[in-house]
Amino acid sequence: MAKNRIKNNHGISSKLSTPIMLSVILVLVGYFIWWLNIPFVQDIYTSAAITLVMVLGFQIFNGNSGILSWSYVGFVGIGAFSSAIFSMTPQMKSMQMPEMYPFLVNIHVPFVVALILGAIVAAIIAAVVAWPMMKISDDAGAITQFALLIVIHVILAQWSKVTNGPRTFTLGGQTLTTIWVAMISGVVVLFIAYFFKESSLGLKLRATRDDRYAACSSGIDMVKTRYLSYIFSAAIGGFAGGLYSHYILSINASAFYMTLLFNLLSMAVIGGKMSVSGAFFGTILLTLARQGLRQIEPVLTNMGVNASGSTEIIVAVLMIVFLVFRANGIMDRYELSPSSLKSLFSRKKKAEKKSA
Amino acid sequence: MENKSFLEVKSICKSFGSLKAVNDVSMRIETGEILGLIGPNGSGKSTFINLITAMLKKDSGSVMLDGVDLSSMPAHKVPKNGLARTYQTVRLFKNLTCRENLIIGAIGVGISQKEANKIADELLEEMGLAEKADSFVENLTFSEQRFLEISRALACKPKFVLLDEPAAGLNEEETQHMLDLLKELPAKKHIGILIVDHDMHLIMTLCDKLHVLNYGQTIAEGKPEVVRANPEVVKAYLGSTAE
Structure with missing residues (x-):
């Protein structure tokens, strides 16, 4: 009887449908913007795609573990600086950062290798510091994360021989993170984040998020599960940081602190932090909202209203509104897929029938 | 023929300060059996469950499953070694x-x-x-x-499943449904079941053996009809509701 048959929706095709659909959107929009050939719009797209990679890396741990990982942006910073050190020519380094350790000055590898090394450096540092933190949950967990972010931030801001300290770190040369690099990275990391979530490790991490006692009595080693996931998330963060530094070309430690964290958090929360699609749509929505609001700010200022900073206020209020009325964000626990679209439409039809 | 497994709790003890929550309790259960653990509130049932699943660290004693001591391993390794559990407050x-x-x-x-x-x-x-x-x-x-x-x-x-009040919060019809399911589980899945519940009807119909705790100590064990007739059990737990 059909009633008892289980719909088999864990086949390969349906597993792929979410990242494929999201990638198609990302690529089509990217092509269109490239074709438009307006530098200002291309810049918005490129930085949005980089931000998407950051939000996805954030979602990997934050969304699936339920622990607010403040320290994530610190690892973005670590990746940003270290990949830049790896990719810059020795001449450029000795010119821009005369104080830098000689052994760092002499390293020089191709851009793509530098991005991967940036991710690896972030992962190694996460692996060294994270184990004891993974035992702590809830508020205490978030506080230790916050403390770690401060440690990373101060080191990035003060270690003159590596990061040029409080001065700006200038990469020089040309923008290596082009619109294409950003787009391809976005697509690759969409797949990575989705497959992580569906992987054995991702499932276990989500189980510890929902109920750590039940996870334990299902055989899950919570500390190990969190630890591996955290390292993985830090690696993606480091990679994203490398994309960022090779796009913006001059960085300093404050770029990887509260402002960035708030930016990523607002995207994850509003989009829906439990879902990869949520991270995706949150990034798009917030990028558009911020751009729109930024255009309005000077107009208002010209009209005699001092509106500087109002963008941040509006985004913050929006986040509060979401947390109050739809705490799990736009996408909640759902992913974009043919079956979720179908059920959305059938629900709408049902609602229409009811009201009719 | 599949082999039988044995779950043996040997003189397990646990104190919280001066309170002996579980004091020298032993029991044994094998594949195919349903053992009922009963006792009044505060008799140490929950502590006992947490001890044998290693969620709580024991003071002394052991919980041997086919020769492996479950009570001295991290809690998350217990299911892999053959003992799974459920929670009173569905988790x-x-x-x-x-x-x-x-x-x-x-x-x-x-x-x-x-x-x-x-x-x-x-x-x-x-x-x-x-x-x-x-x-x-x-x-x-x-x-x-x-x-x-x-x-x-x-x-x-698993080789053994520990069910913590599986019928709590269920109505009569649902309880019957649960009973029908549990009845056939040991043979079907080749497991032993340790069940804790307050529903005397469920316990009496389902269990091959009963184990009664009070003040952290065993006060009776054996076949349901024997345990039910034990005056100490009647006094401590069943009271006037015993038929």
Whole structure:
């Protein structure tokens, strides 16, 4: 009887449908913007795609573990600086950062290798510091994360021989993170984040998020599960940081602190932090909202209203509104897929029938 | 012929300060058996359960499952060594689908994801939850949630299952349904069941043996009809409700 048959929706095709659909959107929009050939719009797209990679890396741990990982942006910073050190020519380094350790000055590898090394450096540092933190949950967990972010931030801001300290770190040369690099990275990391979530490790991490006692009595080693996931998330963060530094070309430690964290958090929360699609749509929505609001700010200022900073206020209020009325964000626990679209439409039809 | 497994609790003790919550309790259960653990509130049942699943560290004694001491390993290794449990206050993964809840049960003990998928679908079918496979837990009735939690415990292919008040909060019809299910589980899954419940009807009909605790100590054990007639049990637990 059909009633008892289980719909088999864990086949390969349906597993792929979410990242494929999201990638198609990302690529089509990217092509269109490239074709438009307006530098200002291309810049918005490129930085949005980089931000998407950051939000996805954030979602990997934050969304699936339920622990607010403040320290994530610190690892973005670590990746940003270290990949830049790896990719810059020795001449450029000795010119821009005369104080830098000689052994760092002499390293020089191709851009793509530098991005991967940036991710690896972030992962190694996460692996060294994270184990004891993974035992702590809830508020205490978030506080230790916050403390770690401060440690990373101060080191990035003060270690003159590596990061040029409080001065700006200038990469020089040309923008290596082009619109294409950003787009391809976005697509690759969409797949990575989705497959992580569906992987054995991702499932276990989500189980510890929902109920750590039940996870334990299902055989899950919570500390190990969190630890591996955290390292993985830090690696993606480091990679994203490398994309960022090779796009913006001059960085300093404050770029990887509260402002960035708030930016990523607002995207994850509003989009829906439990879902990869949520991270995706949150990034798009917030990028558009911020751009729109930024255009309005000077107009208002010209009209005699001092509106500087109002963008941040509006985004913050929006986040509060979401947390109050739809705490799990736009996408909640759902992913974009043919079956979720179908059920959305059938629900709408049902609602229409009811009201009719 | 499959081999029988044995779960043997030997003189386990646990104190909280000066209170001896569990004092020198021993019991033994084998594959195919249903053992009922009863006792008044505060008699040490919950502590006992947490001790044998290693959620609490024992003071002394041991919990041997086929020669391996469960009580001295980290709690998350217990299911892999053959003992799974459920909770009195149903603990499910609320943001995961029913199928995913069961998959967790299997992959938690190292079963591959592919195999876990198969196990999950089979269990959903057996428990009559197939239709809700892709629903989130909140869309299940309370009794369906209890069945799902038991399924999750079974998904790790345990040798023994510990059920903490599986009939709590169920109405008469649902309790009967639960009873029918539990009755056939030991033979079907080749497991032993340790069950804690307040529902005397359920306990008396279901269990092959009973074990009664009071003030952390064993006051009686044996066949249900024998235990029921024990005056100390009547006094301590069954009181005037004993028929």
